[in-house]
Amino acid sequence: MSTTSTTRTISVEINGTSYERNVPASLLLVHFLRDDLDLTGTHVGCDTGSCGACTVQLGGEAIKSCCMLAVQADGASITTVEGLASDEGELTPLQQSFHEHHALQCGYCTPGMLMSATALLEKNPRPSEHEVKVALQGNICRCTGYWNIIEAVVAVGEGETR
Amino acid sequence: MTAIETEAGTLQKGSAVGQSVPRKEDGRLVQGQGVFFDDVKRKDMGYLHFVRSPYAHATIESIDVSAALEMQGVYGTLTGDEVAILTDPFFQIAAPPGGHVKDYALAVGKVRYLGEPVVAVVAETRELARTAAEYVTVEYESLDVLVDARAALAEGAPVLHEECGGNLSYSGVWEWGDVDAVFAEADHVVSIGELHFDRFNSTPLECGGALVEYNRGTGQWTMYTNNQFPGFAAIMMGPAMRVGLDKLRIVTQDIGGGFGNKITSHPQLVVCCLLARKLKRAIQWTEWRTDFHQSMSHGNERWFENTEVAVKADGTLLGFRTKAIDDAGAYLRYEPLGGVIWSQVAAGMYKWRNIRLEFTQAMTNKAPVSPNRGYSRMQQLWFTERVIDIVAQTLDFDPVEIRRLNFVQPEDMPYETPNGCVYDSGDYPRAMDMALELIGASGIETRRAEAASRGKLLGLGIGSTLDSGTNNFGQSQLINPELQFSGNNEVATVKLDIFGEVVVTLGTTPQGQGHETTAAQVVADILHCDVDIVNVRAGHDSYWNSHAGFSGTYASQFAVTGLSAVKGAADMLAGQMVKLASMVFQCPEEAIELADGFARIKDNHEAALPFMALGAIPNANNAGFPDDPPTMNCRYVYRPPFDVPDKERKFGNLTLTYATQIHACVVEIDPETGVTEVVDYAAVDDCGVRINPQIVEGQVMGATAHAIGAALWESFVYDEDGNLLTPNFYDYHVPHALDMPPLKTGAFESPSPFTPLGTKGMGEGGGGGIHCICSGIQDALRAAGGAIVTDSHNPYHRVWEMLSHPERSREKIEVTSR
Numbered sequence: 001m002s003t004t005s006t007t008r009t010i011s012v013e014i015n016g017t018s019y020e021r022n023v024p025a026s027l028l029l030v031h032f033l034r035d036d037l038d039l040t041g042t043h044v045g046c047d048t049g050s051c052g053a054c055t056v057q058l059g060g061e062a063i064k065s066c067c068m069l070a071v072q073a074d075g076a077s078i079t080t081v082e083g084l085a086s087d088e089g090e091l092t093p094l095q096q097s098f099h100e101h102h103a104l105q106c107g108y109c110t111p112g113m114l115m116s117a118t119a120l121l122e123k124n125p126r127p128s129e130h131e132v133k134v135a136l137q138g139n140i141c142r143c144t145g146y147w148n149i150i151e152a153v154v155a156v157g158e159g160e161t162r
Numbered sequence: 163m164t165a166i167e168t169e170a171g172t173l174q175k176g177s178a179v180g181q182s183v184p185r186k187e188d189g190r191l192v193q194g195q196g197v198f199f200d201d202v203k204r205k206d207m208g209y210l211h212f213v214r215s216p217y218a219h220a221t222i223e224s225i226d227v228s229a230a231l232e233m234q235g236v237y238g239t240l241t242g243d244e245v246a247i248l249t250d251p252f253f254q255i256a257a258p259p260g261g262h263v264k265d266y267a268l269a270v271g272k273v274r275y276l277g278e279p280v281v282a283v284v285a286e287t288r289e290l291a292r293t294a295a296e297y298v299t300v301e302y303e304s305l306d307v308l309v310d311a312r313a314a315l316a317e318g319a320p321v322l323h324e325e326c327g328g329n330l331s332y333s334g335v336w337e338w339g340d341v342d343a344v345f346a347e348a349d350h351v352v353s354i355g356e357l358h359f360d361r362f363n364s365t366p367l368e369c370g371g372a373l374v375e376y377n378r379g380t381g382q383w384t385m386y387t388n389n390q391f392p393g394f395a396a397i398m399m400g401p402a403m404r405v406g407l408d409k410l411r412i413v414t415q416d417i418g419g420g421f422g423n424k425i426t427s428h429p430q431l432v433v434c435c436l437l438a439r440k441l442k443r444a445i446q447w448t449e450w451r452t453d454f455h456q457s458m459s460h461g462n463e464r465w466f467e468n469t470e471v472a473v474k475a476d477g478t479l480l481g482f483r484t485k486a487i488d489d490a491g492a493y494l495r496y497e498p499l500g501g502v503i504w505s506q507v508a509a510g511m512y513k514w515r516n517i518r519l520e521f522t523q524a525m526t527n528k529a530p531v532s533p534n535r536g537y538s539r540m541q542q543l544w545f546t547e548r549v550i551d552i553v554a555q556t557l558d559f560d561p562v563e564i565r566r567l568n569f570v571q572p573e574d575m576p577y578e579t580p581n582g583c584v585y586d587s588g589d590y591p592r593a594m595d596m597a598l599e600l601i602g603a604s605g606i607e608t609r610r611a612e613a614a615s616r617g618k619l620l621g622l623g624i625g626s627t628l629d630s631g632t633n634n635f636g637q638s639q640l641i642n643p644e645l646q647f648s649g650n651n652e653v654a655t656v657k658l659d660i661f662g663e664v665v666v667t668l669g670t671t672p673q674g675q676g677h678e679t680t681a682a683q684v685v686a687d688i689l690h691c692d693v694d695i696v697n698v699r700a701g702h703d704s705y706w707n708s709h710a711g712f713s714g715t716y717a718s719q720f721a722v723t724g725l726s727a728v729k730g731a732a733d734m735l736a737g738q739m740v741k742l743a744s745m746v747f748q749c750p751e752e753a754i755e756l757a758d759g760f761a762r763i764k765d766n767h768e769a770a771l772p773f774m775a776l777g778a779i780p781n782a783n784n785a786g787f788p789d790d791p792p793t794m795n796c797r798y799v800y801r802p803p804f805d806v807p808d809k810e811r812k813f814g815n816l817t818l819t820y821a822t823q824i825h826a827c828v829v830e831i832d833p834e835t836g837v838t839e840v841v842d843y844a845a846v847d848d849c850g851v852r853i854n855p856q857i858v859e860g861q862v863m864g865a866t867a868h869a870i871g872a873a874l875w876e877s878f879v880y881d882e883d884g885n886l887l888t889p890n891f892y893d894y895h896v897p898h899a900l901d902m903p904p905l906k907t908g909a910f911e912s913p914s915p916f917t918p919l920g921t922k923g924m925g926e927g928g929g930g931g932i933h934c935i936c937s938g939i940q941d942a943l944r945a946a947g948g949a950i951v952t953d954s955h956n957p958y959h960r961v962w963e964m965l966s967h968p969e970r971s972r973e974k975i976e977v978t979s980r
Contacts, residue, residue, distance in 0.1 A: 105419075
């Protein structure tokens, strides 16, 4: 018995680098990032689009890359967690704030949290505590209880972090 | 948002220990540069997908993998029949009858829970492996299903494991003091017909998995995985696979949460190992979320039947007797250790001296249980807290004052419990007062009236709880006298490398607890150097010489076992550095001090050797010494002081330390819907000396969130056919950011007199949030019929039931007074 899977060639720009790859039509964007491009900072925590560990920015919007096929990202511009800090390793104020406020423990949800919060801060540079909670409601964290994450994001808006 | 009270007496100001040093781990994790097992890849690796049972209980009539094997890109399969030839059943912790269970890495002949792995399929891609699994045909003959531990023990119930002759895995009577005598002298006896602790788990965000390679030349497997107790995994896997433990290399780096749920992945790791050897390629297995919920590591569900409590007229608690029925699920993967571990906290935080508990554990057609944050003690502590609140309500005592009256008092410390455990230190009344002040308890009646004016029922809850840490594994002999485990240990190495690098290697498997940071803090203070120059290797590798039989990260022990090992090794290295400097300067060792990153002569700071020189001499420039220079490579094994418990009396010290957590909450219930909202929350922690207060507070927060979730939303619900109704994050609601109440935290330090650093393990938190939310709901319902809370899990429909029929909750509760 043989199976033939439909493949398509896609072009995407990720963290400023252009990629052209031939991918199966059934391949999820998150697995394209992780398995094909070795951008393993984006994580998978569920199979129902509930946890947000796979959140990336696509065209400036925070999206869950497990809810999208790689072929649907053809032509898109994507930022993953690897694209946040500078090439020299200088952290963004949000990453720095997560560090200072102990907003991460195991670090598994952290990339998704950072991408959702980055998208929020781009649209709303001084979010309230409630606005932060709303923006992060699609991201599950099992270690921190969210308190320090919320504090870290609010602090960036208030300019507490460089 | 948070208020920390710190008693600075035990902090060494200006040193690294006791400071909230920002974590060393964070840099890589905020940049997506952590290495979790699923990030590790090998050329031509095959992706593994499990075919799982759609039945909760059935015989396997036939398996046909031929259609899957014919698919292009499918590399191979493994079935239970092959596993039964290639391996022996896993070693059982239980004595008979549970000891007769035959547990293999895949189902052999029969399935016993929905989601049980039956066949493994390996293919070129994740997607193809999943598709190919659909082409495996398994024919089943369904059997009657058991989803209730009480029914499983009934005469004539269907039997899961025929070899056991029934569904009982373990039973034992645990009795201390003179129980019958105190019931004869009691002024009141409160009878509680039934209490139920619900089934849930902490659902780490990263599911289980591994990348497994087989080296045909050496016969060794290497597992890049997220198992959190490699010592346990190895002793389970080696005998089953008929190989020595040196053939099993277990490697972890970053682990995406564990909470105990990643201790029992040894069956799946065996499947990966067998397939890596069979298919001659690396095997990649990443568990899907639904698979995790269906098959991994549920927490222990427990019933408490026919509880009786002996109470004096002034509220003094004299004793209790009860029957605990524990639900182990379908296999005994870590059980029946839950059958003894509860007894670390048999009496909770109270001076009960007379206790009888008949513990019975049953196997059912549900996922196997395994440790879950607060493992087996949380159930017992919930029980003692429920008993206190039910006694208070039925006999009209104040819930605060009856706790204060019966708490073990600070002047009693160290306190020997009726079963020989020793509570090392603590001040429970002070912790409760602090929690009540943080929550604003003195103004509660005003708030209750204000809430009532809005049509809401407001309640105040208290959850007093202990986190017993650093196990004496000798307690396993209390459930199976034949076992040869006792004590505990952990290993660290600290070395000075050739350019003066301080390198620390741990035996632990951290999952977010910040071991790299706290270990560096301890070492920096001993070597008198900066935290930044202490390099702590990330993760665990059984190729390193830094592990022992109990190595891992579980059961609230790193701050004791791990850091004591680090301290021991660092002390040795400091001694060697001083000795080497004395050899170089030809002066007595007493004339040398370590300071500011140098070994120098105390009264001549010009005569100073930098760490680089000390590292280089033994490693690369060692000629001409009259005696061997020290090696600068120090390994220390920390062994806590334990004896084997008395098996006849079930008596002895089972854990070294007891951290205190007292939680308090204010809840509001909407009587129209039964929805409970937590509107205020305070958590006070006393875990002895805190190496890093910010990390400690983070653990308190995490444990609080888990408990709030378990109290209100999280439940593994099975229907009568054994279908899991909450197999994913849609149906199993874990707290989200919007669900979290405002939180206040408080802390003080009662150093442990028994540990080298005065520390205590504290990561599990003892389930304080479950206890205090149950307490708060019961308090809120006093104004609406006075229902009694008898379940640990209280979603809106259960609260609505209590509001609608409060008398039903009291039907099985009686008071007999004389």
